[in-house]
Amino acid sequence: MSSNQVIVRQYGNIAEDKTAGLLGFSMASTVVLGVGSVLVFLFIMASQIWVAAGIAVAAFIVATVLGSKDRNGRSKPERWIARGMFSRAEKKNRTTYKAGPTSQIPDGSFRAPGVLAATEPVSFTDLFGHRGVMLWHPKLKTGTVFVIANSSGLGLLDQDRVDRMVGTWAAFQRDAGSNTELVQVSVTTQSTTDPGERLPDAVAVGRAQAGSQSVPAFARATMDEVVANLNQDVPKLEQWIALTFSGKANEGEGVPERTAEELATDVSSLLSGFLEQLEQAGAGSVSLMQEHDLTDQTYVAYNPLAAAAVEKARLSEAGTGLRWEEVGPSAARVVGYPGRYEHGGVVSKSWQMWRPPAGTFRENALVALLAPNAEMLQKRVTVFYRPQSPDKSAIQVQQSLTNAQFAANQKNRRPTSSQIIALEKARKAEREQAEGASLVRFSIVVTATVERPEQLPRVAATLRRNASQGVQLGLRECDYNDDAAFAFNLGLGVVPDAVATIPADVRKAL
Secondary structure, three states: OOOOOOOOOOEOOOOOOOOEOHHHOEHHHHHHHHHHHHHHHHHHHOOOHHHHHHHHHHHHHHHHHHHOEOOOOOEHHHHHHHHHHHHHHHHOOOOEEEOOOOOOOOOOOOOOOHHHOOOEEEEEEOOOOOEEEEEEEOOOOEEEEEEEEEOOOOOOOOHHHHHHHHHHHHHHHHHHHHOOOEEEEEEEEEEEEOOOOHHHHHHHHHHHHHOOOOOOHHHHHHHHHHHHHOOOOOEEEEEEEEEEEEOOOEOOOOEOOOOHHHHHHHHHOOHHHHHHHHHHHHHEEEEEOOHHHHHHHHHHHHOHHHHHHHHHHHHOOOOOOOOHHHOOOOEEEEEOOOOEEEEOOEEEEEEEEEEOOOOOEOOOOOHHHHOOOOOOOEEEEEEEEEEOOHHHHHHHHHHHHHHHHHHHOOOOOOOOHHHHHHHHHHHHHHHHHHOOOOOEEEEEEEEEEEOOHHHHHHHHHHHHHHHOOOOOOEEEEOOOOHHHHHHHOOOOOOOHHHHOOOOHHHHHHO
């Protein structure tokens, strides 16, 4: 007697990148306590007991403040810095954006605001003659190439096929980390309501192709009924993958600094291998995004109410005729708290992942979060991946293991369950890295666009509920930074670490 047992594969080993301190304090708090202890000792030696006592009390208070976290994992200094920077920007009238001939923009255009203002599209042709576009960021010296994915989803796929797709995606991330020029990979899923122009256009094209051929009246009436009754509030899903390459000089690899055109030429020779892996990883039929696609897509993101007009123009032979200098809104405003971003007559709100999945999860863990929702005009979910090179992976894995061991093995203090689990994850990561795996840093940003601010609380509750289905993912608001979060979540290749105000090491210490 035998039975076939279906093995359900799960994935995990996700750990937070943070530096452990003493006695449960953060590293920043530990540093403050250490400096305070030295000063207390010096003043005691100088027989200034009251001064030493004051320093001890002050150091403890500062360490406690630095180590305190709210329910979303933010420390008080982080909140103070964000609020202070927003207040200074508001006083300088930098929280409001006005474009066009009457604005302060030198060329009087409608450029995308903020971190995308200086970006420039560069068209190129790959080795197989396919045209694509690279978005060049002159300040960051990065160029981003976009790949349109047409995945059919997980439906009708057996588990073996799904497991192979996940394995191929892991191999893609490993190979991306081995390429020193590739600094970030992002996958964006955008759900909207279809404007309803494509189906009538497809029916009209079919009838035009039929010409004078006889079409049964019943068939014609049926198609008319389908167009009239089933072409309303239809969800529309779009996905694209952004590969961001660095144009900076790399002395270790002997690579000089490159211009936008030189980087586009270098990148075009690398794309064929990446595209092949993406197809095998479940992205379906993939194609390079062209400049007019990128322009129209970004314009609709900033101006959602123009989606129907844009789609109608795209279905015509002339197209929209939009230029990259025209993709931004005519006016926009960021509100600090409760945070929101007002643009193009609508309101957007963004959330970021602050707590990664605590345990294992399956390949469909994000389905609820990615699914269309009729409450929102637009919903974008972008997963940012920062594949690490083998050398960096080895260093960071050892640092994580050292931090986990330090946190769990402090004298006279029993380790908590979370510390024990963190140590197990660090040891497992060390084994996997020794077997050839690479470390991948990742984060998730979600943006919802609605018609009125009053809709945001309900949307926020829906998103948090969806984020907890299948995977315990923690989301928090991007208060005081909703304009920057909106720009990041467009999936246009901006690297958050490259434009962050606080260095990564300081954030880890907090």
